[in-house]
Amino acid sequence: MSQSGPLKRTPLHALHQELGARLVPFAGYEMPVQYPTGILAEHAHTRSAAGLFDVSHMGQVRLTAKPGHSAAKALETLVPGDIVGLLPGQQRYTQFTNPHGGILDDLMVTSTGDHLLLVVNAACKDADLAHIQKHLSATCEIEPMFSRGLLALQGPQASQALARLVPSLATMKFMTGAFVTLDGAQCYVTRSGYTGGDGYEISTPADKAEAIARLLLAQPGVKAIGLGARDSLRLEAGLCLYGHDIDTTTTPIEAGLLWSIGKERRTQGGFPGADVIRRQIAEGAPRKRVGLLPEGKAIAREGAEIALDGKVIGKVTSGGFAPTLGRAVAMGYVEKAPFGDKGPANGTKVDLVVRGKPVPAEIVPMPFVKHAYYRG
């Protein structure tokens, strides 16, 4: 992302400095990429205990229906997810699509009953807000809440740590949310995250974000984790990173996100690019996002070509070292045509071109590390 002017800071900036974070520019913000222990230790800690991530750079937006309208119905004109079907307290993952079926951004939507709460990517949030304002101003009150804090508490000990402060959160189910009081402040907590593990995201008032972060860090098992480990964790979980694994040139079907499209919406459409997406559902997409396991130790990163029998059939969109597995993993898009009607099958051998040399790899199912969501 290009950036002009000074970098923005989240409410936790001073805390990051105090903890010795290495701060780097990210999506217009000065963000911690790692703390002194380093990415491998932070990754391992999040998989074995609990990690606290500052994701306040992400965009939080509240939609409230204007009299006589439905915010869910309005939002459904911009996304393929089933939003009307969300019960109060339920959360869903969906995408803003464009008229070609490409993805403008991916987002989380939670219904509080009275409102819809959206969490969008930091790099897209200004464009997303303009998009929402352009299309939903007649039907919804649109409140950007870009100064609020957003903390992600992730890992197998996240539940114990947070339940010590708010006991009811222990049994909150994956992809649901609730208003709770934390350190005297009203917060909105969802059981969700971006690591593939159990965890929560906590939306706080801006002026309470640091106090709540300190309170969480004071709980046994909780450590601050940077964006470097956030990326390696989500890669192991097979989750898409916007701008890399999904963008305006990829459709949700190509990206393997059909599961996020409401069943009725697949037949009824009514969202941008519905004709393209419905045709791909019926006839198959011309390419598909797949998991890739390279042989040996070489790491195939974003941009590496994927070849089948010497012919380039796609590109790696994310690749790196998976600390939990102690080996490299990757994901990328491959064309369907070379594989015949059924498309690329798991177990197919391909080559990933790393610094000009082919590295044998196998197409594998994702996630690379099993998800551990709390479903009650």
Next chain:
Amino acid sequence: MTVKYSNEHEWIRVEGEVGTVGISPYAQEQLGDVVFVEVPQAGRTVAKGESVAVVESVKAASDIYSPVSGDVTDGNAALADAPGDINADPMGKGWIFKIKLANKADLDGLMDQAAYDAFVKSLS
């Protein structure tokens, strides 16, 4: 036995005609946890400034440039199983390759410890 540094943060320690090359403590700290190292094969002839090895951290791959011209005599095979040696002991066990210098005058263009320390200080 003196150690010299390049402005790409490689160090070279020369004994007789052979120099041992690695990356500086500052460089390993900037890279973060190293998870993969590709070292050059013995027998390869390289020019000063040529990319000869790759050090990969969790975040990114970084080229390692030879600070001198010459023939590679050894690559540190132990790094394949212990890439973290580059972080733990960058000037010792974390060496990357050894090179027989073609021209000792190549060393004249490199920084000594004091100059390199001042260079690193200027970067922060």
